[in-house]
Amino acid sequence: MLESIKNWASDFFVTGDPLIYGADAAIIITLVAIVFVLTYFKKWGWLWRNWLTTVDHKKVGIMYILSAFLMMFRGGVDALLMRTQLAMPELQFLQPDHYNEIFTTHGVIMILFMAMPFMFGLFNVAVPLQLGARDVAYPFMNALSFWLFFAGAMLFNLSFVIGGSPDAGWLAYPPYSELMYNPGVGQDFYIWGIQISGIGSLMTGINFIVTILKLRAPGMKLMKMPMFSWSVLASCIAIIFSFPILTATLALLFLDRYGGAHFFTLDGGGNPMMYINLIWMWGHPEVYIIVLPAFGIFSEVVSTFSRKKLFGYKSMVYAMMIISILSFLVWAHHFFTMGSGANVNAFFALSTMVIAIPTGVKVFNWLFTMFRGRISFESPMLWTTGFIPCFVIGGMTGVLLSVAPADFQYHNSYFLIAHFHQVIIGGVVFGYFAGLYYWWPKLFGFKLNERIGKWAFWFWNIGFYLCFMPQYVLGLDGMTRRLVTYSWDKGWWGLNLVSSIGAGLMGIAFLFQVWQIVHGIKHYRSNMDTTGDPWDGRTLEWSIPSPAPHYNFAVLPQVSDQDEWWEEKQRRQKEGYTAVAPELSPIHMPNNSGIPIMMAGCWFLAGFGFVFHWLWLIIPGLAGVALCMLAHSFNYDTDHYIPVEDIKHTEASLRGAANL
């Protein structure tokens, strides 16, 4: 009996690696500490009422960003482990199988559980405020989206201490991801972690399309909408077309593994190539999904910190929409060397290159927004200036990769690794940082320390170039991706060592950012944003106090210009301007709900059951999901009105009396 339990446990838990025992201990200590702190300070009720059940888009956004930071830590540790292993030839720091798990989880976590939630967090934080709206279109669904993402991310992360991590690469190409080569549970964790959070992503896409199309403040025509909201619209359109493909693809892979189907195996009439086509039909739009909102952020930031109107607004909008559409026409460039033939390769090479045109246009427009402006270099702008050279070089190497016959030499090499890290870190990560620093005062009511922020910025940038520039050369010298080690005679060690040092610098940069946030919270009183408009902003979110009240706008703004708040400030300075005291009326708001977190919890259980083929857990899990849906359908107490008195009280305490 005892023996069989022991056997089961050594199978169930991942054993034998000191790194993982360390992680086990860290997880348990952290959990105990959290429970202790919450109990000691009697904060359970506060946590439940204010955060876990909230449907306030700003709080949902904060939870997204917090999760993204945690995941960035996890993915970053993975990256550092890999770079440590590769720092010198023939190191034995990580065993091949462990290394394979690490690069797989690094990729999945960074794209799906770091970039995506960071992006959704910024959507939530900024879009309704920019639109002059009081909420997103479907607040309940928004909270549910977050909790589904969270459940999926946790399920995926659990794999490295329970059952074993996936090791088939971040896109899990069959046949390697099929049962015959990959019999463990890691791949099932991959499928269910992504599936569950994917439902959330799709719902977020729908939610923000509807929000943008239906909830803009009166007078805000589409062509007067702030550029970040435009980018969110473009990104969400791509989401609703691409995520269903991902869902279907992973469902088919699941059927192969669980039900003995043969969609992607050669015996039985399937074909792995079908998977590779499908996964990239999602995967390529995905990279534009995450980078488009960053473009939106840069547009806001460049214009605000140059104190100038965004140059070529219409061009920017068209460029964004063109990119969103073209992103669906390029997927086959990921397998130029798979023997598609010259016709197919030529088509996808050309359609890939074409994306460089609208992207280039955007860079010129940003530059000419700065031209004849007055540029100040606070954190958000600093990240934007760091982004431009990085992204321009990354974009160029992207064009180089798209030259199909030359790609035969770049493909699967470190050249490719360097390219996509350059556009993802230089474009997406720098962009989201710019956005986070930009909207931070609006979210929390205080500014972060600029000095620490500059240290973080420089460590990130210098670390980045040191890490990835050598990788271009390594790629040209024939070093392929996903190598666990290499021999001395290849002559790759010098550049690899430099690259690993660069990775370490980026790790330090991340610590600076954590310090910056801790420092900010500690000294928030001295950095309070009392104006609500710390950057002399241009769009509507800066017209309300910081932190934004939960109903956002006491009175819905009337929009007449593109940079409405900027123009309003100009109008107020003119002579003869008389402020009209606005008429307040009760505000209609949704109620908090515990159903999203419970439903996501049920999904988590069902997913865990699917991973281990435990029918006894799958059934109650799915039943729980259904019950949550039922409970929500029959809940008629979903909304309330905030009385005028309360609004007056809140506004007075946020702005100081009679300054509405």
Added chain:
Amino acid sequence: MKEKVIKSLRCLAFLAVLVLLLPALSGCSSIAVLDPKGPIAAQQRDLMFLSTVLCAIVIVPVLILSAVIIWRYRDKADRKAAYTPDWAHSTKLEMIWWGIPIIIILTLAIVTARATYALEPSKPLESKADVKPLTVQVTSLNWKWLFQYPEQGIASVNELKIPQGVPVRFEITADSPMNSFWIPQLGGQIYAMSGMAMTLYLQADETGQYWGSGANFTGTDFAKMFFDVHAVTAEEFTDWVEDVKKDSPTLTLDGYKQLAEPSASEKLTYSSFPEGLFEMTVTKYASSHHHGMSMSGSTEAHGDKPMSSDDSGHGDMLKSGDQSEHGDMRMSGDQLEHGGMSMNEGSAH
């Protein structure tokens, strides 16, 4: 403070340029892809240089422009630079930066399209001296490369010998998860996939030792899938073939099955191999069910006749063993969990 930022920005720009120039400074000759030893790799390198130059026409001015604009229009107390907060549109300017990239991408597109057809991997190489191409059949195994020389009747593992100046027709397949066959100094890679025979023509113009690798991840010992490539004179090649024929063991069907077991391997040579082994490997994945496998379609795109699944009498020899292994694994998920699996247990955890 702001001056400091600008100063640091300049340092960063300088650093970036320096790092970009690193390969140029260190001398291209030591970098495999930029030091081609065959016509395919040479054309690919030229294409890389050409596309880089075309891109640089836009990129370099943009980088300079960014630095200048950021420097000139920074906010400082006694600034004299113009400030036009409402200037946000200029049709002329926008025409320029929609137009120039369009022209450059158009040029690049024409170059690319032509090169795509010219360098199509299954296109036979034109050889000046009317030399008959050498065929080498490549099989990606877990985790080693098997090279068969059908005309010479010999085979080798992890070591490829080819005569210099002779076009080599590689026929590539996999008896393992998909891999990618790459010899950087001779030319770009192509995927090795089970159920298909891909064709790639390469040629070594100079004698010498190069290396190749598997470029697409295949699991545990993926990093051990490097192989040596020796380009030798015609005489040396003939000598080598004769030596192998004389001194090496034969590769039997059982021997192949053992070789195909997942593990890395040393260099090996075989004086003979079972007739039709390569065709058998290609067809065994397709022949178990006749569900209209897309194999024929995808290989035809190369102008390459697929191995028909019907004429594979010998395919069955391997098929039965293979099926019982793979087929069973797929069906009994429960069994797998409880450790009933033998083959890949190590690699999964």
